[in-house]
Amino acid sequence: MPAKSRFTRLDAFTKTVEDARVRTTSGGIVTIVSLLVMVWLVWGEWADYRRIGVKAELVVDRGRGEKMEIHMNISFPRIPCELLTLDVMDVSGEIQTGVMHGVNKVRLAPESDGGGVIETKALELHKDDATHLAPNYCGECYGAPSPPTASKPGCCNTCDEVRDAYASVSWSFGRGEGVEQCEREHYAEHLDSQRREGCRVEGLIRVNKVVGNFHFAPGKSFSNGNMHVHDLENYFKEEGKHDFTHRIHMLRFGPPLPDSVLARLQGGPGGGSVMGEKMNPLDGTEMVTQDKAFNFMYFVKVVSTAYLPLGWETQGSQKQLDARAASESLSHDSIGLGGLGMGYLGSVETHQYSVTSHKRSLAGGSDAAEGHKERLHARGGIPGVFFSYDISPMKVINREARGKSFSGFLVGVCAVIGGTLTVAAAIDRALYEGGQRVKKLHSG
Numbered sequence: 001m002p003a004k005s006r007f008t009r010l011d012a013f014t015k016t017v018e019d020a021r022v023r024t025t026s027g028g029i030v031t032i033v034s035l036l037v038m039v040w041l042v043w044g045e046w047a048d049y050r051r052i053g054v055k056a057e058l059v060v061d062r063g064r065g066e067k068m069e070i071h072m073n074i075s076f077p078r079i080p081c082e083l084l085t086l087d088v089m090d091v092s093g094e095i096q097t098g099v100m101h102g103v104n105k106v107r108l109a110p111e112s113d114g115g116g117v118i119e120t121k122a123l124e125l126h127k128d129d130a131t132h133l134a135p136n137y138c139g140e141c142y143g144a145p146s147p148p149t150a151s152k153p154g155c156c157n158t159c160d161e162v163r164d165a166y167a168s169v170s171w172s173f174g175r176g177e178g179v180e181q182c183e184r185e186h187y188a189e190h191l192d193s194q195r196r197e198g199c200r201v202e203g204l205i206r207v208n209k210v211v212g213n214f215h216f217a218p219g220k221s222f223s224n225g226n227m228h229v230h231d232l233e234n235y236f237k238e239e240g241k242h243d244f245t246h247r248i249h250m251l252r253f254g255p256p257l258p259d260s261v262l263a264r265l266q267g268g269p270g271g272g273s274v275m276g277e278k279m280n281p282l283d284g285t286e287m288v289t290q291d292k293a294f295n296f297m298y299f300v301k302v303v304s305t306a307y308l309p310l311g312w313e314t315q316g317s318q319k320q321l322d323a324r325a326a327s328e329s330l331s332h333d334s335i336g337l338g339g340l341g342m343g344y345l346g347s348v349e350t351h352q353y354s355v356t357s358h359k360r361s362l363a364g365g366s367d368a369a370e371g372h373k374e375r376l377h378a379r380g381g382i383p384g385v386f387f388s389y390d391i392s393p394m395k396v397i398n399r400e401a402r403g404k405s406f407s408g409f410l411v412g413v414c415a416v417i418g419g420t421l422t423v424a425a426a427i428d429r430a431l432y433e434g435g436q437r438v439k440k441l442h443s444g
Helices: 003-009 025-050 161-168 179-183 185-192 233-237 259-267 312-327 406-443
Strands: 052-060 067-076 084-090 102-106 117-122 198-208 212-218 221-224 225-229 246-253 285-287 292-309 348-361 365-369 373-378 382-402
Touching: 025 406, 052 233, 052 259, 067 212, 084 198, 161 179, 198 212, 246 292, 246 348, 246 382
Parallel strands: 292 382
Antiparallel strands: 052 382, 067 198, 067 246, 084 212, 102 117, 102 198, 212 382, 221 225, 246 285, 292 348, 365 373
């Protein structure tokens, strides 16, 4: 038997003789419609193949010895910058000194005058320098021991160093009357001139990625035994109306994600949300009080979050590993402020958080005014705004990925073509046989 005959017997696609084919108008219409449907469905398959989605993964965060940047923009319309103090503390309760930061204090006009910006000055966190004094100058500490942070050992060359010296022995400082350094720096005059002003704190601080807190409170801070306290004399003594009414314009942990990435994350697969309602839920929060002795507390749960763009696995992962190996001996301080967390190919290491809040009067008593008669507040404490943050042991990885592989796209195209032709053939057959039956009825 010839070789051609063997393959002929295996042919699964039998052909009809040209003379036996019947072409109809309805068949032509069905053909055109089926072609249009196939083009539309194939285009949908192509768009689905090109669409980039975000898949969320939850893993254990195994990072060690990392740093974290806290970005903030918070306004206090009823307390002047001269009285406002920012302290950063770690899990041990000790004040973190030498914190890398870029924080500015912005003096705000009184609320009655519109609250406009008066002056912007960089905040020196836990540090005060006096570079304008003579080299051999040694200021008196007025009976208190020189503070360990003094620019010159055994001396108090600035008003803040005298305040630190007083704080070390738990002495009240007041307005600095009779203190040469404070009179030279016009400390009392500054208090008087800013009595009705407000203050906005904006910028970022870089802290160890461990449990800790940062807080805004009035007066100089110091440690008294195992307690962290503030010199509150000027805050309560001032005739001006001071309180810790505040507005959180922005508070985030880590670098921001690009708007295009946020839009994609908020969309989520199938219209859901990968990142939740808000990545930074405290943004836009405003709290109002008329009580000087009032305390606001925010308990923040920080979750490490990574965003890995498409192609990062094949191009960026090895680059990241090489960069990490090369920088293991380098300090995080070698990375400029605001650059921590920005990786290769647009990958971002940042954080999202959840928060619960609590507020109370330092006078104590029940919370009946808030509708909770059963809730009793303790008496005492420091007026201010406190942010306590805890680090979650879990990490969320948002990874870009195509919803369909190229082989999946080809399978979809074949299914579209085959399915459309099969349905079109069935429709054409039904129309043809229906037309033949109608003709027979009319002719019979």
